[in-house]
Amino acid sequence: MLTAEEKKEIQEEIKHYPIKKAASIEALKVVQKYRGWVSDESINDIAAELEMSPDELDSVATFYNLVFRKPVGNNVILICDSISCWLMGYEKLLDHLKEKLGISLGETTKDNRFTLLPIPCLGTCDRAPALMINNDLHRDLTPEKLDKILEEYK
């Protein structure tokens, strides 16, 4: 079931569009904000709220790579693997992360602290390599700098 807060925020988003289901992406974001990911149950609940079929909503949810249809860790690391970061040391950074966290791309650490995912170009190519952790952008990275940054995320 959606919480009263989630419902209220989804209704607020609907006001920006002439039809309810146009707010589907906003609604998925609202639920993910509170729960970290979007479960099958949430798909059903959101679809009911937007008066659309769960299948139709799921086709949207599974299209966009930043709607998580599986649980993720407390912190999500999105490492840029596009060309400018690749030129400036993406592979070294990724190897370091994999070794330090003991996981590969697409996996979550056993203590549920980090999920590691690739992301296309973050639009900060003059300060590559870059990655995002949750909503924070980190750039001009080296493995040493990254170690310090990771400590801020519990």
Next chain:
Amino acid sequence: MEMKKPLTQHIKPGQALSLKEYEKVGGYRATQKALKEMTSAEVLEVVKDSNLKGRGGAGFPTGLKWSFVPMGAEAPRPKYLICNGDEMEPGTFKDRVLLEGNPHQVIEGMILSAYAIQAEEGYVFLRWAYKESARVIEKAMAEALSAGYLGKNILGTDYSFNLHLHTSVGRYMCGEETGLLNALEGKRANPRAKPPFPQTSGLFGKPSIVNNVETLCCVPPIVDKGADWFKGISKSEDSGTKLYGVSGKVKKPGCWELPMGVTMRELLEEHAGGMQDGLKFKGALPGGASTDFLVEEHMDIPMDYANVAKAGSRLGTGTMIVLDDKTCPVAFVHNLEHFFAQESCGWCTPCRDGLPWVERILLAIDEGEGRLEDLDILASHAKYLGPGNTFCALAPGAVEPLQSALKYFREDFEKHINEKRCPWRS
């Protein structure tokens, strides 16, 4: 001569201009002028005369694009004006500078453009990763609304324009005009068949214009200072300034507003500080990942729409990615095609099925397992994904770096195949 920078002259690093600061440097003067003294047709006319071309990659004349929107009492309503801030072309980081630095110029550009086509509703479409842009734009929208620049009866005139913010949840396809419209309607960002063109039947089936952030930022100075002024600040036949960027292994990567038509040499040597020590220039994608390589022989051509096209590439977004001599060109192109294969929306067969093959073949060549006939297969995909075979232009874009790499770096591909290893790896 003083260098004119109408888009960035007031931007301070790390801090967005507030409404007060923007007004102080002449901000919203063009809105006062347009809404109180000009008809919508006159605003359209000055933008047409300015010869402004779209800065999102395609370079289509902005005024001409607007002119296809149905006008008058019979026109379907509401009409929409949408700002495309889904900057996701690898190697591109220019719109971020404008969104984070001077959000009110983006908004004023939207108001003026919306007025020209008499749109009632507008959306700023931002990509997910641009969190700071979203924060800054949201604040600026609230400031503009309470100052009477947005909403009902703007500045006491009959004109009303409501602006909304949409932040996306990923996918390169959202930057494609019709894919963006589908995303705004809450659907998968697949492309639409054209015709009908968005100008007549776009968002929710209504007349819609989608313009890039940088394009919109050009509109206030054009309305304020006139078409001739805008043409005069360029070095080339294409008018205005351009945000140029350079990334890769140069001494000082960055983004600069320069007169349209500077050369690649000037960009690389004067602004980006030249190549890092010990490295030589081998080639560059002049306007993001989806543009054809340019090489040493193109160093002195002006970087404008016509001249880059004549050299066999596209100005694209104007943000250049540099390939150096110590980086393997096959691995470089493999990285690009991995991106395109992953980001293909899956709507059209050549792109959905072709790009994963391209990616796998490039990986095999890079790992020393390629065959000479693979080069013909790669070339055939470049043909199948070429213009006219898919619904959107991102498919032809995806093979532009591939086809030009096969042209300029063929020896390097062959070396991988003949030596059964990557010559760049020890």
